[in-house]
Structure formats: C-alpha cells, structure tokens
Amino acid sequence: MRLLKFYQSSIGKKIVAAVTGAILFLFLVAHMLGNLKIYSGAEKIDAYSLHLRTFMEGFFGFGGFLWIARVVLLVAVVLHITSVVLLIRQNRQARPIRYRRKRRFATSIAALSMILTGPWILVYIVLHILQFTTGTLQPTPFKETPQGIGAVYFNLWNAFQVWWIAALYVVSMAFICLHLYHGLWSMFQSVGWNNPDRNRNVRLFATISSIALFLGFSSVPVLVWADVVPPPAGQDGTVVVEKVGVESPALVAEGQDSRD
Ligand code: HEM
16 A cells, blocks of 8 residues: 555655644644633633534534544544654664764753653643543542533633642643654654754744743643632532532632642
C-alpha cells in the first residue's frame, strides 16, 4: 500500500509528526483562548462550553461535533507519539557513530527534556479530563449544568482555590510549553524548512508562541488562586453532583476562605 510505504520512509514519519504536532498546537491555541473567557464571567465561559456541544447540532446531534474533534485529537496524539518514537529508533540505528561531544550535549538536553515532559503531559491530560470533563476525580467541589456538562467557571474557581492544584497546573503548563518549544523548532528542522535566513524567524515563532501559551494558560490558576477572579455567585439551574471538598459551595459564595 502506498500510504504505508510513505509512513515507513523517514520523511513520511517526519511529515506525520509535523502535521499531527501542528494539529495539537492549534488545539492548544484554541483551548487557551477558550479558557481566557473566564475573565468575561461565568455566563460567557459556561455558554462557550455549551456552544462546543451545540455546534452543528442539527447535523451531528448534541455533542456530535465535539466527539469528532476528540477522535481527531486522539488519532493525532497516537500518530504523533508513534512516529516520533519510530523516528528516534530509526535515527539511532542509522547513526552508529555518535556526534561530537558539543553537539551531543546540546541535542541530549533537548532530547532529555522531551523524554521527561512527554510522559508528564500524557499523565496530565488523563487526570485533567477526569477532573474537568468527566468529573470522575473531584478533589474540590464539582457542579454540572442541567445539560449534564461541567459548570466550567464554578469547577475551575473551586479547583484553583487549592494552592497545590494551581501549582501543579502551572508546572504542567511550563512542561507543555517547553515540549512545544523544542517540538516546534525540531518540526521545522526535520521537514527541511530550515535555512539560515528562516531559522531566526522560526526560533522567534517557537519562542513567542510557547511563552504566550504558557502565560495565557497559567494566568487562570494563578489569578483564580490570587482572588483576582471573583467567586461564582449563585449560578441558577446548576446542580451539585458531588462534594469532596473541605467546605460547601454556599460557604464559598458567601466569601469564606476555602484555601487548604
Ligand atoms: C490552566 C490550563 C488549563 C485549564 C484551566 C483547562 C481547563 C479545561 C476545562 C475546564 C475543560 C472542560 C471543558 C468543557 O467540558 O467544556 C478542559 C478540557 C480539556 N482540556 Fe484543558 N485546561 C487547561 C490546559 C490544558 C492543556 C495544556 C491541555 C493539553 C495538553 C488540555 C487538554 C484538554 C482536553 C483534551 C480536554 C477535554 C476536551 C473534551 O474532550 O471535551 N487542557 N480543560
């Protein structure tokens, strides 16, 4: 099969890694912009979450479009990981003589950070979905809307009252953006789009986009924890599904300190 032959070639895998990396990068940009709606208030961010489910509802049904996006993302993650792992193996087999010391040091720092941040990101994504999408993990008060989806503002606000949850999110965002920085850089290198003229722009793009994503994502846990984001006041129609926190949402709404 032609497609399989293409994937088996080194350039085929590089292109698959680059295209899937680009899809994941676009997801991160969209997700970060969506999260920033928290600064417009509970109504806006909760309406956005509902909109993700009602988008093209007539055609795909409630949540149908979101499921298509989830499948695309999952396939992108799986293809991204497998093509990168296969490429590393292929490169090792093809290069029995190692680089000179200086080059090896630089590449090993980048590779080491990818090897550490990659698995961290995977674990993060699983825990993150269990906390905010399915509500399976509820270390803090968790609410659902009448449509049966997480009340985003309420859930985020309560989660980031706890300093270690906010801190874990900021550390995870740093790892994700470090991974992205190296990934963006090597993506341009590996598909052969690097040349001395372009390299400066590529590095600038990788630096600016990783820092912007880090700041945009991290601002939410930091500013919620720092009390800059106001508590969710009486979100009518929401139902408390379960509470495993130290205090009730009512106390939180009355302004009592709920920090750990
Ligand atoms: C501070 C940073 C972040 C916050 C506050 C945050 C918040 C959220 C919330 C509230 C949801 C549920 C949305 C809904 O149900 O409508 C969600 C879903 C999700 N987030 Fe994040 N997120 C953050 C960073 C990330 C990062 C960096 C990634 C990827 C590496 C990520 C991947 C996902 C995924 C895959 C979903 C599930 C989407 C779905 O299937 O419905 N998030 N996030």
